[in-house]
Amino acid sequence: MARVVAVTGNEAGAEALRQVNPDVCAAYPITPQTDMMQRFAGFVSNGQVDTEMILVESEHSAMSACIGAAAGGGRVITATSSQGLALMWEMLFIAAGDRLPIVMPVVNRALSAPLNIHGDHSDAMGARDSGWIQLWSENAQEAYDNIIQAFRIAEHMDIRLPVMVCLDGFIISHSIERVEYLDDEVVREFVGEYRPMNPLLDVDNPKSYGPLILPDLYHEYKRAQHEVMGRVKGVVLEVASEFEKISGRRYGLFESYRLEDADLVMVILNSAAGTAKDVIDHYRDRGIKAGLLKPRLFRPFPYEEVAEALRNAKAVAVLDRADSFGAYGPLFVEITSATLHLDKRPFLINKIYGLGGRDFLPEHAGQVLEELKEIVETGRVKTIKEYIGVRE
Amino acid sequence: MSEPFWKRLTPGSVILEAGNAVEFKTGSWRAFRPVWKEENCIHCLFCWMFCPDMSVIVEDGKMKGFNYDYCKGCGICALECPGKKGKKAIEMQEEGK
Known part of the structure; x- marks a missing residue:
């Protein structure tokens, strides 16, 4: 039977990794990931994993x-944040280019300078072109579920690519939430026995x-x-549908919230989506058709x-918790590219919010929806890219 | 239409065939070639030991010359060669001269 627990995002991540019981973990501590790998190291010391x-x-x-x-033939994990991910930079491309199915939770944190340990997406966005698959998670439950599914996606024989599972630093990694854990046997059966591809330790077949x-x-x-990346969507959906059978929780390529008939739409990643949904509900109560699209598969x-x-x-309105200085935010660029070929394109604006752990408040979501309302009424966009929540 | 060439590549550029470096003849990289002067050779095999490739041919414990298919002309053998009575047994000569 599934267990319902009250845990932090890091705790849920470590639990998923314990249940998968990987062959090798090589990790270095960095805030806010430290706690996840510390817990996992505890499982190793206590003999709870092999x-x-x-x-x-x-x-x-x-x-x-x-x-x-991973080249040796093992199921391999690590986890990191911020400067740690930045320091991995050149090796990320090698992991992807060598087609090694490493799974790595990334506890999103701002990049220096100035030094800041809090949640934003600059780290993972900087690694978006490294060839890794990226799954993003709104809360501890999604982080737990995404980590388990990441093994099946990464290790699929048609894919064999590394996967990052992103969750917001502190906001999710250190907040206690309700999470449903699957049984150990259910997780183990779901991820299955690891099947290596061209392992170096197969010494009878040197390579x-x-x-x-x-x-x-x-x-x-x-x-x-490039071709392999084209197959990922299908595998993500296939794995999600199998995961639904064991968990009752449904995942797609992105989450649509009251989106079907929405006139005003916010596109937002990870934890801030929760706040945005709440504000959307209030707008719906007032008869305003607001909705949300929360990407899950970003790469x-x-x-x-x-x-x-x-x-x-x-x-x-596309909300980015990372900036590309001198350019539009990374998520905005994808949304404008995606909508480019529509016969009738929506008005599009880009808001940079929540950098370095600045709270995304309901009033910020309200402010964005008000602006969208005004754009629809006047048929005019004043500013395409703008920072919100800035202290005046 | 046959399958495009790139679809037949091993995932992750892994080379599955062992020992195929032998097919990659690197001798063409050479700008200077080592020339063996047998009369000055004491068969100490320093050249064989120091060669970063496997381009020194040794038979029955004796130096026999160079394998120019793989020698890149780094000159380490000539540098390390003690020779006989101050005369080197290996000299580097510019290719094409």
Whole structure:
């Protein structure tokens, strides 16, 4: 029977990893991820998992060790945040290019400078082009569920790519919420026995990882990597439908909340979506057709499906908890690309919110919906990109 | 239409065939070639030990010359060669001269 518990996001993440019982974990502590890996290291010390825990001297080494272990033929995990993810930078591309199905919770945190340990999406957005699959999670339950599903997606024989599972630092990682845990056996059966692909430890069949590939073949390997990303959506949906059978919880490529007939739409990732939904309910009570689209699969980005979901919207506000300085926010760029081919495009605005853990308050969501209302009434967008919640 | 070439590549650029570096002849990279002067050779095999590739041919414990298919002309053998009575047994000569 499923257990209902009151836990933090980090605790739920560690629990999912315990239930999966991976072969190798190489990790380095960084706020706000520390607590998740500390709990997992506890499971290792207490003999609750069979995992080989490698304590390394940096995140660059953590990802390097993960790559070696995954190439060796093991089911491999790590977790990180912020500067840690930034330090992994070059190894992220190698994990993806080598097609190694590493699973990594990323507890989203702002990047220095100025130094800040709180939740924002600058870290994972910086890694969006690394070739990793990215799943985003609104709350502790979604983080737990996404981590379990991530193994099936990463390890699918048609995919073999690493997966990041993003959850908001502190807001989710350190807040206690109601979470439903699945039984250990159910999780173990769901993820199944690990099937290695071309493992180095199969010493009877020697092979080489990481060769030099010159201009005569590099382009073709990248073409193949692009092709694999094209298969991810289907696998994510297939895994989600199997997960629904064991959990009763339904996941898609994104969540639509009161979106079907919505005129005014907010697109928002992770924890702030909860606040936005509450405000949308108040608007609906007043007869205003507001709705929300919360992406779950950000890489690869489901352009066609998102465009279809936004087809009837009149005005869309895309909220980014990360900035691309001198450009539009990363999520806004995807939404504008997705809607580009619609016959009738909605008005689109971009709001940068919540950087460095600045709270996203109901009044901010209200302010955005008011602006969308005005845009629809006047047929005019004043400012495309703007910061909200800035102290005056 | 046959399947495009890139679809047949091993995932992650893993090379499944062992020992195929032998097919990659790197000798063409060479700008200087080591030339063996047998009369100055004391068969100490320093050249064989120091060669970063496997380009020094040794038979029955004796130096026999170079395998120019793989020698990249790094010159380590010539540098390390003690020679005989101050005369080197390996000299580097510019290719094409």
